[in-house]
Amino acid sequence: MSDFNERTQANLKTVLEETCRELPTGGDHETRKYIAEHLIEAARSGKTTLGELRR
Structure with a gap:
């Protein structure tokens, strides 16, 4: 996951948790x-x- 910038990583974690x-x-x-x-x-x-990730 280090391929992504901090914002994208945070978004991925948020959507996973949601x-x-x-x-x-x-x-x-x-x-x-x-x-x-x-x-x-x-x-x-x-x-x-x-x-986009929530879709």
Whole structure:
């Protein structure tokens, strides 16, 4: 994740937490990992704002 600037890293963490908060018990490790991988993929494709990552 060090490929991203501080703002993008913060946005990724925020959206991961928001998304997992909606899951029972905050999501298990595998679910959180799956979501994080998809968020990172989105960020690598240029979607780095909170709005873009939340879609």
